[in-house]
Amino acid sequence: MIQLSFEEMWERIIECDSKYDGLFYTAVKTTSIYCRPSCRSRKPKKENVTFYSRMVDAEEAGYRACKRCRPESEHSPNVAVVRQVKEFLVQHHKQKVELKDIAVHVGLSAFHLERLFKQDTTVTPRAFLEKVRIDRAAHLLLHTGLSNLDICYEAGFHSPSNFYKVFRQAKGLTPSDYRKTIQPKEENQTQ
Template sequence: MSKINLSFEEMWEKIIACDRKYDGLFFTAVKTTKIYCRPSCRSRKPKKINVEFYLDIKEVEKAGFRPCKRCQPEVEHSPYTGLVKDVITFLVNHYKQNLVLKDIADFVGLSPYYLERIFKQETMETPRTYLEKIRIDRSLHLLKFTDLTNLEICYEVGFQSPSNFYKAFRNLKNCSPSEYRKNSKGH
């Protein structure tokens, strides 16, 4: 692997700009905390005097620095994979509850705005639309295998109003819950 040829000042500019294009090409190590980060890390920026740059992850770790928990520079794939997995697990386990974005954000310890931005960046969906899909998937099972009414299913899967249930159902399945039930019983 070829090393980049950037001066200290150029690397400093990249971390101030949180430039993702340089992730993996160099690492920012903070002498006072003994933590190292990706250039794109959104954590509070250290004082310039406390920063060292390393071009190799083995070198920064050999120097005694540990990876940042926020940007996870030691992870090759997206640093948010674990976060997204935690959010999805939470949604699957709590889909019946009346969840708002703040509940989900509190669970993972982020601001609602930041969570929504990261989740959408990683999944191409908001937590709310993902939750709706989980609820509709559960309703499909109930429509097919139970005799619960559409209204009972609506509340059983966590929708707060029948109109939201019917709208979400039609958006995802291109039919009403009753049409789905009729068609699924016939097969």
């Protein structure tokens, strides 16, 4: 299982975040359907959601693939390796990760790996890793009392200045302002 909490996966599906497609699936008890994180269908109630890291597990539990986001139709020949790279980056986001480490992990050349990952996801592995760190930081800002400095390292950034810069670029707010301004979204968006 990937190292994302229920809350973090919930936040990804509320944002219809396609960057996490392939990493986990959202199964909804009331409809018996499972979706990709990016599915744009109406959001389920939180208490009806179960997350699965594999489609086969959702199907064995009696869920059918959503007809809108079609999670079962991932036809790119690179699906498996892209998923492996995403899992590796999520699991190692706290560490310093070089492209060559990922390449060794999946058994491809760094050049080939980067090209293939970008083809399927539109971003480089490095940009994906940065996004994972930003998402983790945003989550911690909203759901914990940790200081900005603790969150910086907890999310895998290696210096506060880099953290502030990257976070601000992504969110348009400093970490402190983000914490003050943004409310967790689930209350007003679910139906």
